[in-house]
Structures are given as C-alpha cells and as structure tokens.
Amino acid sequence: MTHSKKIEIHFSRLKLIKLLCFAFLFLACGIWMLRFQPDTQSVFLDNPYFKNGIAILALLMGSFGSYYALKKLFTPKPALVIDALGIIDHSSAVAIGRIHWSDITEIREHKTPAGALSKHRFIVVLLQDPAAYLSRQAHGLKRKTMEANLRQCGSPVTLSVTGLDTTFELLESELQQGLATYRDTEAETIEAIGTPLPKDLQEKVAAANKAHEYAMEIQKMLDAEFVIAELQVAATADHTLSITGVVTNQGTKDAIGEYLMLHTDTPKVYNGLTLEEEEA
Template sequence: MISEHETVIELSKKKVVLLTIGASIFVALGIWLLQLQFIVGILAIGFFGLCLVFSVIKLFDKKPGLILNGKGLIDNSSVVSAGFIPWSEVTGFSIFEIQKQKMLVVGIRNPEKYIEHSSPLKRIINKANYNLCGSPVVITSNTLKMKFDELTSLCNQYFMRYGKISE
C-alpha cells in the first residue's frame, strides 16, 4: 500500500519465471511433435513460442503489474496490458473462467477504444478477449504478487469507492 488511496501490486518474478519455464517446455514438446503431427507441432511452437517471448519481456519489466488509485487503474500485468483506465470508463468487474484459469474481466464503456488503439498483435488478442469474455481488458493474477481472490476483492473495493463517483 503506497497510501490510503493507492495500491501498487508488483509483478511476481517467481511466477513469470515459472511461466517462462512452462512455455519453454511446451515449445520443446512442439518441436518433438513436428515428427509425429506436423500441424499440431507447428501450432504448439507458434502459440507457446509467443507465450515464451511475452514471458521473457515481462521478466525484465521493472514497472508494477497493477496500480489502483482514486483516478483509475494502471494495468501492466501482461504484454497486452491496457495501461491507464480511468474509473469513468469502468462499468464493473466480473470473473471469467476457462480450464480452471480465472480471469478478472474489466467492464469498459468503450471497448473499441482499447481494441483499435493498439498494435496489430495486441488488437487481435484484445478482440479475442472481447469476443470471449465481453471486454478487451482482462487481468489475471498469473504474473502478480497477489492471489486471484485478493485481486478481485481489491479491484471491487476501489470500484465501489471511486467508480461510482465518476458516473
């Protein structure tokens, strides 16, 4: 806690290292699969190769993973992070779960803004998030020094305190 009105959640280097190791193993598995099932091998190498690149980028990222304050939230939890989102643009939070992986979905008043104002790769991922969960902004605790339930509770507390004021 930086102050009464700001909470800074650091990136967990331990979690990012584990993600990097996991992605490396699956890239190696994809290379091995090339011999048996070429298409599956290529897909595994492509997907987990991107995960590997993204996790290495996060490994050297010095910025906090998430900041919550009276003005809004600053998302830096993933490579496709949204950056600053003022409370006036947040409509609430919900939970989306897939394969026992929970994600905190940030409801946004103008999702197209967060889809269109990004790089081509981010745009594809943000559009997929929007189609899958209803918002381009999705936060997991996979890279944060915080458990998912704590993250959800904290975000909801800030939204209840500051989000309703800006409506």
C-alpha cells in the same frame, strides 16, 4: 473520501520461472522432433506434415513463452497499478494501459472451462465505451484478441492473476474497493454542488478531467526520466500531447518526443520544448 492508496502488483518471479521452464521444455521437444524424427509406429502420427507441424508449433510456443517470461523477469514496471485515477494495466500482451474509474460501469468475475473439473477465473472490466478502448489498440492481432474478449465477456478488458504476485480474491477486492471509493467521491461532489449537471456537460467535464489527469501522469513520467526546466504538459481527450519547457540540447528534445511515442498511447506529440541557448 479519496482513494489514497496506490497499489502496485508485480509479476510473480516464481510463476515466471515456471513458465520459462515449460517454454524451454517446449523448445527442447520441438528441436528433438525436428532433429530425430521419432517413429511412433502410427500412420497418422508419423505423417511428416503432422509431425513437423507439431514440432514447429512447439518451437513457436516455446519461443513466445521464453521471450515473454524473460522480458517480464527483467522489467521493473508493475503489472498492475490501482490508484485514485483508475487502473494501469500492463499484465498481459493485450494490456491497454490506463483505464479511468469514470469509464468503468462494473467489475465482475467471469469463468471459462479450463479442464474437465476446473474453470479459469478472470476479472472483466465493463466499460461505458468499449469502442474507445479498442481504438487505442493499433496492433492488429492484439485488437482482434480484444474484440474476441468483447464478444465473449462483454468487454475488451479482462484481467487474470496468472503470473501475478497476488490472488484472485485480493485483486478483485482491491478493484471493487477502488471503484466504490471513486463513486462515493463522485456522489459527495454532486451533493456538495446540489443539482447534478446536465449529461452533456457532465461528459465534457469528465473528458476535460481525464485529459488533465493524463497530462499530469505524463508530466510525472517525464520528470522521472529527463531533466526539463519549466516543464508543462497539456493533453486533449484523444491523448494528443503538447509539451513545453527548456532542455539542454536538440538530442534531448528529440529523445523526449520519441520516448512519448514509444511509451504512451498518444497519437501525436506537439514538441514545443526550447533549447537553453535559444532561451539565452
């Protein structure tokens, strides 16, 4: 049994437009407070440090919110992809990208208070090796946020439907189904070959399979973006890439290397592409 469906979940344009409106409101309030310095007849609220601090905070929140909303409104990339390999997460500022089913131990709901009478629900993706995913996040602030998630929820990876064009129940159902399908397939494979492999060998096979899957994913990405003859992509367990093939000029070769460093989580690219004139 295989998980044949590839499910793409995009950002909700309506939710993003609402976020953009609130962000502009924060910007307007911050500018108004700095410009007109309103008098509230309160010693505490009229303190210039407090008042200007609130105004600057409103400007920062409005700026970040408007940047995020505008960026996502004009980004065709789906926020979440669920496929046979696992999950591709681009749904938040601390999204980690590809998460393989083989790395996931459990998917569960988590609730945090969102108000006096309500709670915010999100999905926690529990991992076999959280440290490996933390190490993929080089950005300091994002890494700190993921570490906080790990302490609070037991995993650095959490998913929220806020801003997504789906419901919590539907997203959780699709994720649970994908994980269950992967495990059924794994069980069928073990049954077909008889006795399960030793654990250390299982880990090596799993690492090799994930590296191969990652290489195939990158190859499809490059095929969609560039014209490369005889393209071959190989990857190691830490996502180091090696690419070979033939391109028309040095500029294209350099652009491909830069593209991979910018759009993937690879720590290093061995660019073995050759030029057409060299082949001739």
